[in-house]
Amino acid sequence: MDYVIRVENLKKSFGSRIVLDGISLNVKRRESYVVIGGSGSGKSVLVKCILGLVKPKSGTVEINGQNMMHLPQRAIFQTLLKCGVLFQGGALFDSLNVIENISFGLIYGYGKSIKEAYRIAMEKLELVDLGVEIAKAYPAELSGGMKKRVALARAIATDPDVIFFDEPTTGLDPVTSGTINELIVKCTKEIGISALSITHDIKSLKRISDRIGFLYKGKIIWEGTNSELTTTDNPYIRQFVDGTPNGPFSH
Amino acid sequence: MCFKNRRMFLVRIGGLFLAFLSAIGNVTMFSVNSIVSGIMPPYYLKQIVQQAIQIGYFSLPVVGMTALFAGMAMTLQCFSGFSELTAENAIPSVVMVAMTRELGPVLTALMVAGRLGASMTAEIGTMRVTEQIDALTTLSVNSYKYLVFPRILTGTILLPFLVFIDDVIGILGGYIVGVYYLNFNAANYIHNTFASMKMWDVGSGLIKGAVFGFWICLMGCYHGYFSKGGAEGVGRSTTNSVVSSSIMILLLDCVLTFVLF
Numbered sequence: 156m157d158y159v160i161r162v163e164n165l166k167k168s169f170g171s172r173i174v175l176d177g178i179s180l181n182v183k184r185r186e187s188y189v190v191i192g193g194s195g196s197g198k199s200v201l202v203k204c205i206l207g208l209v210k211p212k213s214g215t216v217e218i219n220g221q222n223m224m225h226l227p228q229r230a231i232f233q234t235l236l237k238c239g240v241l242f243q244g245g246a247l248f249d250s251l252n253v254i255e256n257i258s259f260g261l262i263y264g265y266g267k268s269i270k271e272a273y274r275i276a277m278e279k280l281e282l283v284d285l286g287v288e289i290a291k292a293y294p295a296e297l298s299g300g301m302k303k304r305v306a307l308a309r310a311i312a313t314d315p316d317v318i319f320f321d322e323p324t325t326g327l328d329p330v331t332s333g334t335i336n337e338l339i340v341k342c343t344k345e346i347g348i349s350a351l352s353i354t355h356d357i358k359s360l361k362r363i364s365d366r367i368g369f370l371y372k373g374k375i376i377w378e379g380t381n382s383e384l385t386t387t388d389n390p391y392i393r394q395f396v397d398g399t400p401n402g403p404f405s406h
Numbered sequence: 407m408c409f410k411n412r413r414m415f416l417v418r419i420g421g422l423f424l425a426f427l428s429a430i431g432n433v434t435m436f437s438v439n440s441i442v443s444g445i446m447p448p449y450y451l452k453q454i455v456q457q458a459i460q461i462g463y464f465s466l467p468v469v470g471m472t473a474l475f476a477g478m479a480m481t482l483q484c485f486s487g488f489s490e491l492t493a494e495n496a497i498p499s500v501v502m503v504a505m506t507r508e509l510g511p512v513l514t515a516l517m518v519a520g521r522l523g524a525s526m527t528a529e530i531g532t533m534r535v536t537e538q539i540d541a542l543t544t545l546s547v548n549s550y551k552y553l554v555f556p557r558i559l560t561g562t563i564l565l566p567f568l569v570f571i572d573d574v575i576g577i578l579g580g581y582i583v584g585v586y587y588l589n590f591n592a593a594n595y596i597h598n599t600f601a602s603m604k605m606w607d608v609g610s611g612l613i614k615g616a617v618f619g620f621w622i623c624l625m626g627c628y629h630g631y632f633s634k635g636g637a638e639g640v641g642r643s644t645t646n647s648v649v650s651s652s653i654m655i656l657l658l659d660c661v662l663t664f665v666l667f
Contacts, residue, residue, distance in 0.1 A: 259547075
């Protein structure tokens with residue numbers, strides 16, 4: 156099987172608090188895998204461990220067949236060139252304008268000329284339905300939804316094999332959330348980029364996922380497809396999806 | 407009970423000592439990582455030029471004003487003391503030595519620590535808590551090379567220049583007060599200023615400036631880079647950065663004076 160991401164028995168703890176307790180998951184090429192779970196369940200830590208931003212205690216992480224745990228720094232950067240990340244808050248560089256933000260990875264990562272990088276950046280800006288008129292705007296001048304779109308444009312600027320979406324719709328209104336979901340679907344289904352997303356937005360989850368993993372107490376306790384999510388009688392999933400106050404979570 | 411208290415006291419002392427050693431280790435590793443990654447290609451010249459403008463050009467007004475007033479006050483203070491000993495002729499050379507050896511480097515460093523050290527920590531700290539540093543890594547850019555090295559490099563190179571400018575303006579401030587307020591003869595004042603001047607006076611000040619510049623930028627970046635806890639955490643890091651820079655400037659000044667003279 157051709158996996159773009161392979162995680163094996165990943166463990167991470169902060170002091171005595173175990174956050175990830177032997178997680179294993181695989182994301183196939185052109186697949187959209189979504190990890191769901193309650194707040195503080197370790198979803199963001201999982202993504203950061205996969206990307207090498209947080210050092211795991213043990214386990215294996217492979218991106219495009221490259222074992223991230225044993226690569227030198229330079230090789231890790233090479234592997235990350237084929238990854239795009241949409242951070243929860245966008246993480247746009249405050250000191251750079253929109254076009255500079257989008258072209259950043261192309262110039263500094265890929266070493267493209269500024270002219271070429273700006274041309275690609277403008278294409279990506281159009282792809283996320285933003286006009287060229289905001290190209291010179293700074294992140295502080297953009298709305299939350301626009302920031303997310305610019306961040307998405309930056310994430311796909313380098314034509315990555317896989318994109319990581321960290322809570323892509325958090326803090327956005329339903330309409331903007333819908334737009335972001337459609338853009339994610341566009342990236343995964345039309346462009347064919349694999350995706351690993353984390354969210355607790357059920358509406359978003361149903362729109363963007365091919366396969367879902369449920370993270371609870373540091374483990375993936377359930378895995379299934381979108382349709383299985385609606386039919387499963389797993390009490391944790393049911394409570395999470397239905398949003399009822401009573402259930403195993405409450406205990 | 408008494409034994410337990412004593413034991414707890416020793417445990418605390420030991421803990422503080424270990425924390426101190428850990429901090430030294432972390433700062434050392436941080437500076438080594440920054441320098442090693444910075445000297446390897448590719449080089450981010452745009453970042454270096456931007457930092458040079460920030461550190462060099464935009465610090466000039468603050469440094470210049472501080473030096474002018476320090477030189478003026480120094481001359482007035484010297485006059486009130488030296489006139490009782492009828493040693494007014496020594497004032498220009500004392501001002502010159504004080505400015506070049508001590509006041510120039512220390513005042514410049516303290517002003518730059520307050521202005522730039524704080525802004526570096528706040529900027530890098532905000533980047534840390536808003537995941538911009540993580541974003542740099544995911545865009546395959548080494549954050550030490552992109553954020554830290556240009557600041558440390560330009561700080562180390564440009565602070566001696568600022569110290570030199572501080573020296574010149576400080577001596578000029580002394581000249582203004584001496585000649586236009588205390589009625590010294592202008593030609594005599596200038597002659598006395600440079601008569602006893604040694605290149606080492608200026609040179610030692612510039613060496614101090616380079617060391618202070620390195621330390622200010624290292625502390626500014628280090629505290630910002632490891633900021634956590636949102637806006638409050640960034641505020642705390644900024645305070646720590648300025649305090650640690652300022653204390654170390656005075657400590658290093660003392661050590662360097664022992665070493666250089």
